[in-house]
Amino acid sequence: MAPAGRLTKTIALAFVVLATTLALLLALTGCSSSPATLDGTHWKLVGWEMTSVSLTGVTITANFSAGKISGTSGVNSYGGPYHVGPGDAFRVGKLAVTLMAGPAPAMRAESAYLKLLAQAKSYRLTDGTLTLCDKDGEAALTFAALAQ
Numbered sequence: 001m002a003p004a005g006r007l008t009k010t011i012a013l014a015f016v017v018l019a020t021t022l023a024l025l026l027a028l029t030g031c032s033s034s035p036a037t038l039d040g041t042h043w044k045l046v047g048w049e050m051t052s053v054s055l056t057g058v059t060i061t062a063n064f065s066a067g068k069i070s071g072t073s074g075v076n077s078y079g080g081p082y083h084v085g086p087g088d089a090f091r092v093g094k095l096a097v098t099l100m101a102g103p104a105p106a107m108r109a110e111s112a113y114l115k116l117l118a119q120a121k122s123y124r125l126t127d128g129t130l131t132l133c134d135k136d137g138e139a140a141l142t143f144a145a146l147a148q
Contacts, residue, residue: 003148007090014076036121038064038084043071043143050112058109062117062130062143069095074110090123090132 001026015021031123043145061071069092070079096113101107130143 038082038125038130039066039067041130044146045113045141046144047142048112049082049134049138049140050116053108053112054105055109056105058106060113061146065086072099073097073113074106076100078114084123088122088124090120092117092120096136113141 004053022107041064045055045060045062048055058074059072060074063070064082067081067083068079069082070077076098078095078097080095083089083091083093095114102110116134117132119134121135122133122137124131124133130144130145131139132141132143134140
């Protein structure tokens with residue numbers, strides 16, 4: 001019975017090592033993927049980490065062209081430079097934003113979006129989804145591809 005007990009312990013240990021390795025790999029690749037160009041792509045925000053601010057009834061978009069990002073930020077239009085690389089690094093430069101007022105919920109969403117966009121440090125493109133991640137590699141903004 002001792003050999004069977006050792007075999008069970010060995011299998012259990014191998015399973016723990018495999019599960020731990022898989023968990024570490026998933027954590028380390030949180031917002032990394034093979035780099036791809038964003039130029040010529042168009043996106044609609046469908047989710048974000050700001051659970052206290054609703055996206056219901058608010059349209060936020062991001063369009064990338066020739067090193068520039070532009071779109072609607074809930075109430076206003078915005079635009080400015082963006083940079084990708086090396087690897088999955090992402091950042092926006094100083095953005096210009098129109099100064100129209102709108103409904104309070106849309107203004108809160110716009111403020112939250114522009115803050116998260118400015119804090120984005122990396123990106124991931126997978127299956128028609130663009131994810132911008134914060135400095136910790138956590139998903140901050142999630143976009144769905146729009147038809148061009």
